[in-house]
Amino acid sequence: MKNVKTTVVGSYPINIDNMELMKGYFEQKNISWNKYIDSAVNDMISSGINMVSDGQTRDSFVNIFTRKLKGCRIRGRTEIIDKVEYNGPITLDDQKYIKNKIPNSTQLIGLITGPYTLTKSSVDLFYNDEKNLAFDFAYALRQEAIELQKYVDLISIDEPFFSINLPEYGKDLIRIVTSNLNCPKRLHVCGDVSNIISELLDMPVDILSHEFKTSPKLFNEFKKFNVSKNICLGSVCSDNIKIETVDEIMSHIVKGIEVFGEKITQLAPDCGLRMLPRNIAFQKLKNLVDAGEKIYGG
Amino acid sequence: MFSFTKEQSVFDISEIKIGGQPGVYPTVLFGGLFFRGEPEFDNAEKQIQKMLYLSNKTGNPAIPDFFIKKEENIEKIINFIEKTLPKNYPFSIDIIEPDLKIKTLEYLYKKNLLSRTIYNSIHVGIKNEERETLKKYTPDSAIIVAFNPRDKSPDGKIEVLDNGAHLIDAGLIALTKQLGIEKILIDTAAMAPGDNSGASIAAIPVIKEEYGLPTGCAIHNVVEKSKWLEEFKSEKKIVDASSNINIPLFGGDFVIFGPIENAEMVFPIIAWQDILISEYTQNYFGVNPEKTHPRRKLFK
Numbered sequence: 001m002k003n004v005k006t007t008v009v010g011s012y013p014i015n016i017d018n019m020e021l022m023k024g025y026f027e028q029k030n031i032s033w034n035k036y037i038d039s040a041v042n043d044m045i046s047s048g049i050n051m052v053s054d055g056q057t058r059d060s061f062v063n064i065f066t067r068k069l070k071g072c073r074i075r076g077r078t079e080i081i082d083k084v085e086y087n088g089p090i091t092l093d094d095q096k097y098i099k100n101k102i103p104n105s106t107q108l109i110g111l112i113t114g115p116y117t118l119t120k121s122s123v124d125l126f127y128n129d130e131k132n133l134a135f136d137f138a139y140a141l142r143q144e145a146i147e148l149q150k151y152v153d154l155i156s157i158d159e160p161f162f163s164i165n166l167p168e169y170g171k172d173l174i175r176i177v178t179s180n181l182n183c184p185k186r187l188h189v190c191g192d193v194s195n196i197i198s199e200l201l202d203m204p205v206d207i208l209s210h211e212f213k214t215s216p217k218l219f220n221e222f223k224k225f226n227v228s229k230n231i232c233l234g235s236v237c238s239d240n241i242k243i244e245t246v247d248e249i250m251s252h253i254v255k256g257i258e259v260f261g262e263k264i265t266q267l268a269p270d271c272g273l274r275m276l277p278r279n280i281a282f283q284k285l286k287n288l289v290d291a292g293e294k295i296y297g298g
Numbered sequence: 299m300f301s302f303t304k305e306q307s308v309f310d311i312s313e314i315k316i317g318g319q320p321g322v323y324p325t326v327l328f329g330g331l332f333f334r335g336e337p338e339f340d341n342a343e344k345q346i347q348k349m350l351y352l353s354n355k356t357g358n359p360a361i362p363d364f365f366i367k368k369e370e371n372i373e374k375i376i377n378f379i380e381k382t383l384p385k386n387y388p389f390s391i392d393i394i395e396p397d398l399k400i401k402t403l404e405y406l407y408k409k410n411l412l413s414r415t416i417y418n419s420i421h422v423g424i425k426n427e428e429r430e431t432l433k434k435y436t437p438d439s440a441i442i443v444a445f446n447p448r449d450k451s452p453d454g455k456i457e458v459l460d461n462g463a464h465l466i467d468a469g470l471i472a473l474t475k476q477l478g479i480e481k482i483l484i485d486t487a488a489m490a491p492g493d494n495s496g497a498s499i500a501a502i503p504v505i506k507e508e509y510g511l512p513t514g515c516a517i518h519n520v521v522e523k524s525k526w527l528e529e530f531k532s533e534k535k536i537v538d539a540s541s542n543i544n545i546p547l548f549g550g551d552f553v554i555f556g557p558i559e560n561a562e563m564v565f566p567i568i569a570w571q572d573i574l575i576s577e578y579t580q581n582y583f584g585v586n587p588e589k590t591h592p593r594r595k596l597f598k
Contacts, residue, residue, distance in 0.1 A: 018465050019396070021447040022423035026394050028490045028523045031447050059448055060464065073453045076461060 004265055004296045005050040006289045007232065009188050009209060010111050010158060011272030012040040012055035013281050033058055034097060041098055043282050048289035051107040051153065054094045056272065061113045061158060062121040065090055069140050071126065078122040084136040086143040095151045109186075110152035112141050114159035115173045121161075131169060138176040149183045156186040156209070160271075163191030166199055175204045186232060190271045194221040201225060207232050211270035213252060214239070219259045231260045234270035235291070236284045241276060243283050249291035257295075267292045299575055300503050300549040301583045304510040309481040311439050312388035312414050314359040315588070316483065317512035317551050321579030324591050325546045325568050326514075327353070328363040328390060329558035337371055339378050342558075346382060349561040356569035357595040360561070363390045363418060363554065372402050376409055383414075390416035390441065396423070400431045407435040419443045419485060420474050422458060422465045432477040439481030442470045444505070446487075450494040452501035455486055456508055471509065483552060486515040495520040502548040514552035517541045522556065539563035543571040573597050 014036045024031045040055025058064055066078035070087040073079050091111065099108055115137035119130055127133040145155050157177055162170060178185045188209035193200060194217065200208055209232035212218050233256045236244045244252075256264055267288055273281040300320050308317040315323045329349050331342050346362050353360035362383070364375055379389055391406070393399045399417075406412050415437040422445065444455035446463045460469045467473075474482050484505050488498035498515045505513045521527065521538040530537070542553045542564055555564045569592035576593040579585040587593050 016465060019423035019425070022421050022443075022445065023394065025443070025445045025447075025487065025489070028519055030490050030493050031450075033447070063448075067449055067453075074449065074457050075453075 002297075003262070004267060004292065005107065006285075006292045007049060007051035007109065007266050007268045008044060008053050008273070008285070009190075009234075009238070009268050009271050010053055010056050010061060010156070011274035012043065012053070012057070013274055013276055013278045014039045014055065014057045015278060037094055037098065038101070041102065043278070044285065045102065045106060047282055047285035048293075049106075049285055051109055051266070052098070052102060053109045053111055053156075054091060054098055056111060056274070058094070061111075061272065062118060065113050065118060065141070065144075066122065069137075071136075072122065075123075078118075080122050080124045080126045080133060082126055084133065084140055086140040089147050090144050092144075092147050092151070095148060099151050107153035108151065110145070110148035110155045112145055112148070112155060112157050112177065114157045114162075115141055115177065116167065116170060117159050117161045120164075131167070134167070134169070134173055135176070138173045141177045142179065145177055145181055149181050152183065154184045154186055154207075155181060156188055157205070158188045160188075160190045162189045162196065162200075163193050166196045171199065171203055178204050186266075188232070188271075190234075191215075192218075194218060197221055197225055201227065201229060206230055207265060209266070209268065210234055212256060213237050213244075213270045216255070219255055223259055227260060227263055229263070230265040231256070231263050232266035232268050233260070233264050235267050236269045236288050238269045238271040238273050239275060241280050243280060244287060246287050246290045246294065249287055250294055253291060253295050299547070299578050299582075300506075301579065301585070302503070302507050302510070302549065304507050306506065306510045307512065309439065309483075309512060311416065311481060312386050314361065314388055316359070319579070319583070319585055320546070320549045321576045321583070321585040321587060322591075323551070323588055324356075324358045324572050325550070326359045326361060326552040327561070327564060327568060328361045328552060328554040329561050330363045330365060330392065330554070330556055331558055332365045333367070333371060333375065337374055337378070339374075339382075342378065343382050345558040345561070349558055349565075350384075352561055352565040355595075356565050357590045357592045358565055358568055358572065360565075361388055361390055361416065362558065363392050365392045366398055366402055367394075369398060369401060372398065372405055376402070376405050376411065380409055380411065386414060388414045388416060388438070390418040392418040396425045396428050399428055403431050403435040403437070406437070412437050414438065416441060416483070417479070420470060421445055422447075422462065422470070424466070424473070429473075429477060432479070436478040439483065440474055440479045441483045441485050442474055443485045444470070444487050444501070450487075450489050451497050452504040455497070455501045456504065459484065459505070459509065471511075482511050484509070484511050484513040485554065486513060488515045488517050488519050491520055491524045499544045499548050502545065502550040506549050512551040514545050514550045514554065516554035516556065517544055518554070518556040518560075535560070535563065539567050543567055546571050546575055569596060
């Protein structure tokens with residue numbers, strides 16, 4: 001699998017022991033989250049995944065960012081109460097921690113939740129202007145991306161809201177986040193993207209990542225275009241506990257090869273695995289790796 | 299000094315008033331009885347009497363906070379409470395292990411003491427068995443520890459109170475109410491030094507403004523764990539006691555001040571601070587202190 005990596009989109013399930021955390025609090029210990037990061041990363045490595053993430057175990061993929069950006073506060077949803085600005089590294093310490101622990105042969109993804117998704121996930125009490133808010137998120141996230149690229153092999157921007165509504169300035173947002181980055185860039189948009197394929201192919205990224213397993217109709221839709229970008233092929237469902245067999249995944253990859261040929265450079269689940277039970281998430285990754293190796297060689 | 303726009307709850311816990319706008323009711327002081335090893339009840343009784351004397355003198359209500367760490371001590375400690383404290387006087391039980399909490403609740407019910415009990419505490423570590431027991435044997439009041447391992451800032455504390463921070467299935471306030479407990483006190487969860495420990499103080503006005511519930515913390519824990527203070531052995535006690543003034547200064551209603559032995563230092567410091575706050579809040583906000591307030595009792 002020299003040219004094709006098995007990887008993940010982002011999140012991975014963990015079992016949090018609340019009582020253990022509380023005991024740490026009562027004993028006035030510094031509470032470390034490393035145990036949970038280890039749990040996610042070790043599972044990914046054990047399953048054979050080539051390119052791992054931090055598992056986004058600390059928080060939801062929105063709150064991870066808005067919790068640390070200036071101008072945001074966490075309530076039921078993130079509330080925007082002031083100008084959004086970068087306030088220092090967000091996920092950097094975790095990435096450094098992981099980089100030191102994983103084998104040299106394993107690569108690391110830096111995850112960034114996209115500016116439009118952060119905008120649409122927040123309650124704006126300050127800007128009253130969605131576009132300005134989205135651009136300020138983009139400028140803040142660019143600073144995080146610049147820091148991250150020193151430690152990761154790929155930066156992946158997660159923009160699920162593009163599948164619901166891709167604003168006319170969507171490409172500008174992604175350009176701001178990815179400008180001056182030297183590492184490869186991936187854009188993940190889950191959901192039905194069949195109506196925005198041409199815009200996605202025009203995005204300033206190297207790899208497009210979509211839910212091809214849940215939405216196999218995307219194969220036919222992409223066939224209509226000259227696909228110039230590399231593809232991260234979503235190959236197992238991330239919201240269904242049924243574990244796809246190796247044969248089933250192989251058939252899916254073969255369909256993908258028929259459409260994209262050598263443009264497939266990554267095999268991944270359709271989306272983050274957070275909502276699945278841990279044992280099921282692990283087995284899905286393992287089967288994905290086995291299927292990938294059978295098709296592309298070990 | 300604060301006046302909150304949110305209406306502030308005032309609870310009557312066995313005739314001790316807690317909560318409200320700053321400057322009205324005196325700060326309530328929780329003194330800990332830790333019972334390391336075999337409980338020494340003679341000394342404990344002396345310390346309680348001393349704390350009650352100080353409370354009577356200053357006007358700051360005192361609540362003994364009983365730590366229970368071993369099953370074999372449950373009955374001994376509760377029998378001691380029943381025998382030693384004045385009739386109907388409130389107390390809190392401070393237990394970490396869920397199994398011990400359950401057994402203690404059962405015994406408190408058996409002894410008919412739940413109406414005087416402040417349950418310390420409800421937090422994200424609560425288990426289903428503990429919930430069921432609390433529904434069956436419901437204490438008069440409870441302290442919620444607003445510890446959010448995901449976020450130790452005031453916002454993180456709000457999050458765990460509001461929605462459980464995705465660590466449990468409900469916000470801690472709603473969960474406590476579902477258990478049938480209406481008198482809820484919020485402990486803002488003082489963290490270890492270097493782990494955003496100041497947020498427990500900053501969170502007090504934020505939580506009071508958001509929920510209007512009586513709020514406080516055990517800021518003394520931060521002093522106790524500040525290793526650099528070991529070089530200032532004789533001064534450490536002063537720092538420990540005086541750290542507690544942060545709580546009323548930031549609008550808080552109760553102080554969990556650590557070992558009951560510290561009462562002698564803590565009560566006058568807090569009484570002084572309460573007087574200071576009362577002077578200002580009366581002049582600026584027109585808030586009158588209750589007749590039990592230290593300003594009424596001591597500053598004539």
